Amino acid sequence: xxxxxxxxxxxxxxxxxxxxxxxxxCTGGRxxxxxxxxxxxxxxxxxxxxxxxxxxxxxxGLVFGFYEERCPSAxxxxxxxxxxxxxxxxxxxxxxxxxxxxxxxxxxCDASVLLDRINGEWSERDAAPNxxxxxxxxxxxxxxxxxxxxxxxxSCADILALAxxxxxxxxxxxxxxxxxxxxxxxRSFYDEVGTRIPSPNSTxxxxxxxxxxxxxxxxxxxxxxxxxxxxKVQCRFFRDRIYNFAGTGEPDDTxxxxxxxxxxxxxxxxxxxxELLDECVFMYL
Numbered sequence: 001x002x003x004x005x006x007x008x009x010x011x012x013x014x015x016x017x018x019x020x021x022x023x024x025x026c027t028g029g030r031x032x033x034x035x036x037x038x039x040x041x042x043x044x045x046x047x048x049x050x051x052x053x054x055x056x057x058x059x060x061g062l063v064f065g066f067y068e069e070r071c072p073s074a075x076x077x078x079x080x081x082x083x084x085x086x087x088x089x090x091x092x093x094x095x096x097x098x099x100x101x102x103x104x105x106x107x108x109c110d111a112s113v114l115l116d117r118i119n120g121e122w123s124e125r126d127a128a129p130n131x132x133x134x135x136x137x138x139x140x141x142x143x144x145x146x147x148x149x150x151x152x153x154x155s156c157a158d159i160l161a162l163a164x165x166x167x168x169x170x171x172x173x174x175x176x177x178x179x180x181x182x183x184x185x186x187r188s189f190y191d192e193v194g195t196r197i198p199s200p201n202s203t204x205x206x207x208x209x210x211x212x213x214x215x216x217x218x219x220x221x222x223x224x225x226x227x228x229x230x231x232k233v234q235c236r237f238f239r240d241r242i243y244n245f246a247g248t249g250e251p252d253d254t255x256x257x258x259x260x261x262x263x264x265x266x267x268x269x270x271x272x273x274x275e276l277l278d279e280c281v282f283m284y285l
Contacts, residue, residue: 066158066180071150075162075178081142082166093167094231095135100164102130103157105214107193110185111156114139120187127193139163157182171230200237
């Protein structure tokens with residue numbers, strides 16, 4: 001079964017692992033009426049977005065070079081702007097990769113994660129797993145430049161897909177072709193984020209199930225999880241494993257002892273197990 005945009009997500013995250021807008025935010029709270037004829041969303045029987053691993057045919061309506069005639073400079077504008085943003089703040093690369101993943105995991109890569117509240121209704125951005133997302137301002141800056149060059153043409157969904165790929169290249173990963181022609185979603189799916197985005201506390205079985213619902217095999221899931229090789233994470237998400245795993249008072253013995261020592265040394269803001277500063281982060285590149 002063809003499942004849209006898994007190829008884009010998989011290409012992106014597998015490549016990261018090798019190196020161990022119509023959206024409302026773009027229009028100041030007003031959704032513009034960008035018109036696209038193509039739709040890359042195709043729900044599975046359980047209502048979740050469906051995907052396929054490196055499909056031999058493009059997801060419905062997506063093509064390479066979708067903007068070649070209407071906005072030939074589109075991909076170049078995205079790449080150059082991402083580079084400018086990266087040179088000013090290298091953290092933007094990991095932020096855009098994560099933003100793309102969180103978008104795609106809920107009903108496909110449709111930029112629904114970018115939507116603000118509409119008529120007071122909570123959006124995906126309000127959901128707990130998304131409250132720490134960064135990169136929204138970067139997408140807006142890219143969109144502004146694209147609007148100046150090609151008004152009402154490039155979707156924010158495609159901006160996210162292209163910007164994530166270009167971010168990967170900037171941190172030393174390989175490039176890969178990106179299918180384009182996505183439509184931006186007019187809906188946000190707040191209620192689904194908390195149950196569908198994998199949690200840092202998810203067990204292996206829970207994580208496998210979350211990815212299996214989107215068409216990923218166990219092997220593919222492990223590869224995708226191994227792609228967490230750039231960015232930063234708050235220490236609270238893994239401090240138990242290096243200080244008091246399962247209440248033993250010892251680190252998780254499945255973690256290399258040298259790595260435990262390095263992680264403890266790098267977390268300078270962690271002053272004892274029970275005294276954790278909110279801003280404590282662990283950098284990994």
